[in-house]
Amino acid sequence: MYTSLYRSFRPETFEGILGQEHIVKILKNQLKNGTTVHSYLFCGTRGTGKTSTARILAKGMNCLAEREERPCGICANCISIREGVFIDVIEIDAASNNGVDNIRELRESVKYPPAAGRCKVYIIDEVHMLSTGAFNALLKTLEEPPENIMFILATTESQKLPATILSRCLRLDFKRVPEKTMRQGMRDICSKIDVKISDAALGLIASNADGSVRDALSLLEQCISSGEKSVTREHVIEILGTAGEEVFIEMTSMIANHQVTDALLLLDRIISDGKDVRQFIKDWIVHFRSLMMTKFIRNPEDILNMSIENIERIRKQSEKIDLSFINECIIKLSQTLSEAKWSTQPRILLELCIVKLATDQTVAYPSEAKEKATDSVISQSAKKMASYNNSKRTDNEDKNEILQQAETEIIGEELQQTVTNIKQHNTATDIKKDVSIDYDKLWYTIFEEGESRKGSFNLLRLGAVLKRIDDNSFTVEASNETILYYVKENAPELEALMEKHVGKKLRLECCMADDGKQQEKKKTAEELADEIENKFGIQIDVL
Ligand SMILES: [Zn+2]
Structure with a gap:
């Protein structure tokens, strides 16, 4: 029977696990010192070695070798576990066994001590797929785990797990495997199966796999499935059908x-x-x-x-x-x-x-012509602003017309928001409307230039936020006294940069944040995602 590369080269001991040294170190130590816990939670993207590590840990718990050498990979118990016939290691795929009945069955079997080894290990894969009822049933077992029982829960989506489960497990996060590690792993496998592969081909496979060993090996497998004994970059492209990040980078650079x-x-x-x-x-x-x-x-x-x-x-x-x-x-x-x-x-x-x-x-x-870009966006916007300011003396209709025109023509997002704000102010609506995120953008843009000028500017970007822009002033909120000092110290520079961006001289005002406001600012990443979602209609998940 044919076995896939991923399965036939599944690591048998910790040494074979790619790119998860931080986890391997913990588990090896725990095995050596007898400090393993009753329940583990393995989180991470597909193909990063969660199931393989779970099996190796199960071997470690039942291996017949000396404690320091566990798992040895060659004793009778290690071999039975590798072949999937060891009675005390039970693998459950929650994707297909997600009901309460399955977990009840599990709870029944948990009552019996291990039959052949020292520890009964339950590996529950894709545990986030369990139903609520099943979670509750599982929770009872996790709360009072019998002696000699270990649970290893594995998931790609830990955010879907109830907090009650999370709090009862030792959580280990599996990282995406670095491309360099993946290339070396594939190179080793290729030499074992007597296949020549070019560095360019390895590189392309690794970058396409995006950190998943499973994806890399299945791609490699496709490349050699026709009995090919040497693999080139062209070969990989043929299989890939020019997918992957590279093609988008190329396409984007071409249109730019x-x-x-x-x-x-x-x-x-x-x-x-x-x-x-x-x-x-x-x-x-x-x-x-x-x-x-x-x-x-x-x-x-x-x-x-x-x-x-x-x-x-x-x-x-x-x-x-x-x-x-x-x-x-x-x-x-x-x-x-x-x-x-x-x-x-x-x-x-x-x-x-x-x-x-x-x-x-x-x-x-693109900023190969950065100056041109600055000219076309910033000064264009500045002109619009200036023309708006001049129009203050004209009647309202004109004013609105100019604003509308400015709004459609100004490309810079942050400036568009400023226009909106001023318009809102004019029509006596509430200027404090939630626009903090756009202020963040403007703040960021200002520092992009400021940063190259002065070292302390970086401190300001991290420790202060742009709170408000009015007709004559802008308000900067500092998170502590030191930052407040820096804001004041850099006031002329900040005012100059702000003038450049909004096309108008504004006075700097600064204040200190109270704690509540700081809390509010921490949500920025999510707010930004929402903002983008609303503006561009694309789905964004903040993890
Ligand atoms: Zn062993």
Whole structure:
């Protein structure tokens, strides 16, 4: 019978687990010192080694070797566990056994002591799939676990687990496996099965697997399934059908650089490789979302849910591209996606969109031409602001007209919000309406320039928030006394930067935050996600 690479190269001892040294260290120590606990929770993306580690831990609990060498992988018990025939290691897939009855059955069997080994180990995979009733039943067992019983719960979605379960387990988080580790692992396997593979091919497989060993090995397997004894990059591309982050990075860079022909040819290749047009648009929007998140969030690893290496690629591209360009692309692609839903020719719509994006000169383009971008967005906006300020002397109708015009033409998000605020102020509506997130954006933009000028600016960005902009002043709220001091110290600089961004001289006012307000600010990542969701209509999950 044929066994997949992933199964036949499943690690038998801790040494074979890839990229989870932090977890291996804990478990090995616990086995050695006899300090293992009754229930573990293994969290992490698919293919990061949760089940393999659970089995190795189960072996460790029942291995016949000396304590320091457990699990040995070669004694009778280790071998039975490897073959899945050891009576005291019970694996349950919660995805298919999610009912109360299954858990009741489990609770019954928990009462009996181990029959062949020292410890009865229950491995419950995909535990988040259990029904509420089943969770409650399981909880009772976890509360008073009998002697010589261990539970290893594994899940890809720990946020779906009730707090009562979480609090009763020792939680271990499995990381996405770094590409370097994955490349080495695949290289070892290839040499064992006598297959030659180029570094470029390994690199492409690893970056596509996005931290999942299982995905990497199944891709590698596809490459050699036709009996191939050497694998090249071209070979991998053939199998992959040009998917993965790289293709979006390439596509984005092409439209940003006005390479219409290249972009259309690339699209042709992608589609003839069998990629669905609508899916491609969706994935591309997600790519732009990632670009945007990397602009605003310092450590986007948790929110973007991808490997460190892919985040690094995105960060590099994000640095070269202006927010207004990202904004424009998300809007145009979202429109195309909704039109494509009803069209029999979605491909033509996408091609049209690519042509539009790659040729539209009014959009502020990548910062290879950063100055040009600054000119076109910032000073354009400044002009609008100036013209609005002048219009104060004219009648209301004119004022509104100019504002409306400014609103549609100004591309910078943060400035749009400022316009809205001033308009609200004029019509005597409540200016304190929840717009904090846009202030955050403006604050961030200001520091992007300020940071390169002065070291203490970084302190300010972290410790202070932009609270309000009025007709004549802007209010900065400091989180503590030191920051307040810095705000005051840097007042002239801050005022100059603010003037540059809103096109008007504003006086700096500063205050200290009370605790309640600080609490409120902590929600920023989620608020930002909501904001983006409302603006662009794309789904964002903050983990
Ligand atoms: Zn053993």
